[in-house]
Amino acid sequence: MAELPIEIVIPQLRSALAESGAAVLQAPPGAGKTTRAPLALLNEPWLAGKKIVMLEPRRLAARAAARHMARTLDQDVGGTVGYRVRMETRVGPATRIEVVTEGVLTRMLQGDPALEGVGLVIFDEFHERSLHADLGLALTLQSRSVLRDDLRVLVMSATLDGAPVAALLGDAPIVTSEGRMYPVEVRYLPARVEGWIEPAVARTVRQALESAEGDILVFLPGAAEIHRTEELLRAGDLPSGVRILPLYGNLPQPAQDEAIAPSRPGSRKVVLSTSIAETSLTIEGVRVVVDSGMMRVPRFSPRTGMTRLETATVTRASSEQRCGRAGRVAPGVCYRLWPEHAQAALVPHGTPEILDADLAPLALELAAWGVADPAELAWLDPPPAGAFSQARELLAELGALAPDGSITPHGRRMAGLPLHPRLAHMALRGMELGLGGLACDLAALLSDRDVLRRGDQPPESDLRLRLHALRELASGGRVRAPNVDHGRLRRVLAEAREWRRRLGVRGGEADHVDAAGLLVAFAYPDRIGQRRPGKPGRFLLRNGRGAALAGSDPLAQSPYIVAAELDGQGRESRVFLAAPVDQEDVERHFAEQIRTVTEVAWDAGARAVRPRRGSLLGSLVLRESAVTDADPGEIAAALLEGIASEGVGALPWSKGARQLQERIGFLHRHDPTWPDVSDSALAATLGDWLGPFVYGMTRLDDLHRLDVSEILLGMLGWERRTALEEQAPSHVTVPSGSNVPIDYSDPDAPVLAARLQELFGMTETPRIAGGRVPLTIHLLSPAHRPVQVTRDLASFWRTGYFDVRKDLKGRYPKHYWPDDPLQAQATARVRPRPG
Structure with missing residues (x-):
């Protein structure tokens, strides 16, 4: 056999615990620390009349360790050595070593913070860093510092760096066994x-x-x-x-x-x-x-x-x-x-x-301990603030925490049950409603993996199918559900019976299976789901997230479900376990959490404002009705939000209104004291310039009554209206007598597009913006096609005109093409009128 050197370091361990009250034992797998250390310490003087409690991270390991130590002493489990695990206890009056797991130590501390009768607490395999081990150590250390300075603490590990743990224990000694294994x-x-x-x-x-x-x-x-x-x-x-x-x-x-x-x-x-x-x-x-x-x-x-x-x-x-x-x-x-x-x-x-777990159980235990802030305790790694805050929010929703953050009587009863807070709340509410048996069955089902195997096709999600299978097994009949894992179903039944015994439930209560949805809603109030319109199987959960069932699932058409198991992935989580729930039950049992909200909101589908009054449970609208007495200001604000979402292009813009917008935009470009009337600026300031004009309107169709040009002019004031006509006129009168519009679409280069013949005699390029900006002249052929672009009309007449004249005269021989354009008569016709 390989040497088991833990026996060599036992004297060091005894000395460390006797002198320092705490120690860290580092020994590799195979060194026998799990069984030899507790047995070797059992007769220490400081342990006289007291027992050892050893925390193991797993039930199987706890039972195995207890049996091995009992065999070493040539005894049965329950004598000197016993164990306590979830749903099973093997201890007796003479038990001196108790191997515990799964929060049992935490419950022992909650029931007796001083741990009277315990002389040593051992945390085995601490390198696994389970949530219960971290919590148990934090509570034990506070109990030791406040109530039991004689309580010894031993942390044992195979691979954990012992220095941080030793520091947490108050610079406790580290006892190391190198160990010898076969190659x-x-x-x-x-x-x-x-x-x-x-x-x-x-x-x-x-x-x-x-x-x-x-x-x-x-x-x-x-x-x-x-x-x-x-x-x-x-x-x-x-x-x-x-x-x-x-x-x-x-x-x-x-x-x-x-x-x-x-x-x-x-x-x-x-x-x-x-x-x-x-x-x-x-x-x-x-x-x-x-x-x-x-x-x-x-x-x-x-x-x-x-x-x-x-x-x-x-x-x-x-x-x-x-x-x-x-x-x-x-x-x-x-x-x-x-x-x-x-x-x-x-x-x-x-x-x-x-650092990566659901902290609701930890938050409930700390609340029962009287701690709202984890910083009050000593941790190797403190709980993350975000996850801990979310956990307390859930506990408050379950009624476990009062508004001031302290634990409620209901929360203390929840903490007394070795169940997740969700299931503990469900069990207690089920007892209150006379549904205790059903609650126990559900607690057992939801604490284990699904009793229906998942083959090529996932089984139906309905929890009632599992409940019927459980009841059939309990009655000794044939289990008719497909793909049942009979071994797992038997374990669930045994656990359900144990919960019934603990909670004092009598009778089968088989007639209440259809109430499963309500009980599951108590456990998972954030996962109450409302079916969305359209494709079957799509649900909106109370927490605002989406969830989906296969369209063929019998629950896909249910108006309301409660999702007990989801994958938490993607925009819509896939639902594996659920139960239907009646809207009336939700409204009755969650009445205190339902808000009545009057909302004046934009309905994009109807392109109108819809004042509605709704009963809301989180993100779910349970009931809704129209409102006839909504505040006109709120309606106007909602309409403006709708216009913003649709874009200012939804307004009844005329050609003249757009040209006016471009003219004002041109002046803003060259003088920022002029208002910015670009689409983006208008959208950002809708309430300022459009708000007064939409009172009494509720739909986009009502906007046709607006005159956008007048509204824009109203933004200028009378003095700037006059300046607008002088500095950014809409038209220019050309020598032919025509009023030609100016195109302001490019504020850096406004365009005057006119047929060349209409400009004969115009010696200089027209200028706007107080003479600062010359117009860009687009000289057009008789067919209104550009033949020349210039900002220097005088230069064109001197040099460019004659080449253009030659080309145009060949293409349009009937038109008037004089030799001297500056002295010629401008005309909008083919030729000037005789005269």
């Missing part, structure tokens, strides 16, 4: 696996069965990959005596125990496991590890308020932990399903869960 040969693939990982895993397992000795531990991301790999292995011929054993958190306990237990003589086992077997759990006989390099991690999005599991690449620390499992009992082999050069590129450590 492990690491074998890599030449290239990354493309596509599905399971075929590569199955091939590698078969190779290991042929070329290596001992049991094989395979790391896969989740239960789905485990089952697919199991199918591939069983589909081929396996050597005689080889057993395939899955291992994951939701597996029934007997199956978990079978995977952990030593192989029978003459047989070998292949354990297909999630990262649950990475640390704090010993699987006897393993000499080969096959690492897929993948793991499942929860990701919480403050943007959507939802947590989803994502498949991610393992960290370097995790890969080393997994590899070490092959060297516990003898020299081993680790197969890594990635190339060797990729190992160095792995992220060194994972992200602490507190």
